[in-house]
Amino acid sequence: MHYEFFEGFMPRISEVTNRSLPLWEQTNYQIKRDRTALHSLGYVYSGEGVLEYAGTSRLLVPGELFQLWPGHPMRVVSSREKPLAFYSYLFRYRVANWEQGTLSSEESSGPLPLKLGSAGGRKQEVEAEFRKTYEFWSAKESGYDWHVKLQLLNTLRLLQSLETSRDTDSSGKQAVQRAIERMKADFAQPLTRSDLAEAAAVSPGYFSSLFKAHTGISPIPYLNKIRIDYAKQLLRDTSVPVKEIAEQCGFEDSFYFSRLFHLDTGMSPRDYRNSI
Template structure:
């Protein structure tokens, strides 16, 4: 899961449909596209089927989520005895990236960076199904503001999918567990003069390996994440106290108040003093 991607993810919904037994009867239980033209995020709520896309072939059943994106050859087959049923969200998307107060826009092309393109999320429980059901209902009823509300619910569905995949990854151990422990350590020690080596030592990994896995799971380097924690706490101190800027910097772990001020200004577009008065 890429949190940097999720922070900037901005979808434009085109349609939300359900594929049920009636749909499959009309299509003789086989749906084929020589070349897909949309992004699709789908939640299977019943039945079973077989999906072929690109060079992959996978069985689908209730509780699974799958993605498709433009440019794929796709075949989806099911049976009259156990027709697959799923909610399907059709959309385009882009990613808005903020660097301090400057933003850049990138048109989306491949799959969403929320895990695998096929995910078994049965353990996510009813919350995920309810999100897709609500999204389908909002889009179908088309009341005032339905596009905005549908977009909000889609973001919630994406959050649930990403969270379910992340829990599964942590449950399997490995680097996800180490990253989680590293974050806890940084939360508890951000006010001290710690660096990447200290965090890596705490989780018993080499600094380079930790940085690689941390970036993969969070979208940030360990130091970028640590600085975000420090700056967020600095904002609280600036708004809630009359503490001098130098002392604020020291309280959140910056030995150099000038470096703190430069970093703060880049992140917020205001100096610490200006932020306090804003």
């Protein structure tokens, strides 16, 4: 899962729908759009149908997950004998980025970085998440927008776990985890990409692409994030001078440490210490 992407994910939900027989009876068993305008994340819980989208076609059956995004022609055709039924989130989203204490964001028209397919043996769990969201939306109780947003995040976490279980490259995940364990154990040491690749038992050239594919971030920035997080703890809980904290966290250059710290928090290490 692209954790860095979802860390800045800011959805604005427009509607949560339950498309079923009453809709198909009114639309002659099809929905057609010349150009989609919103993102959609859906789950089929019964019936059969066909989704035609952006020049591709796929069968929709119980347990199938799908997503759509703005700017493409779309048509959904339901079976008359087994009317299609699915829940879906309709939303827009921005991706936020904090840099030196300043927040910037950009609205996205592209898909979420998810590998969607069948829910497999976890159909009941996935359906329960979508159904619960639809019930929150329909009830219109106090704070329902907030609850629905939380449900979307919970759903994305669940879909990530499905993606992980479908991923056949278990050796790749294990290699990345070995590198992360080395980072956590030896972050105070001057680790290089080659050191981490050795821990992962893969070549340095392959390691960087493998690590980013599984974490969404390159290995050295990941290592530095671990170091900065430990530095925050030392600033909060001790009176150790900043230069010594930099050294204890694996930074030979305290100025470089301060620059990275400022990029992460928007303030200097000393200001951070005085703010908590």
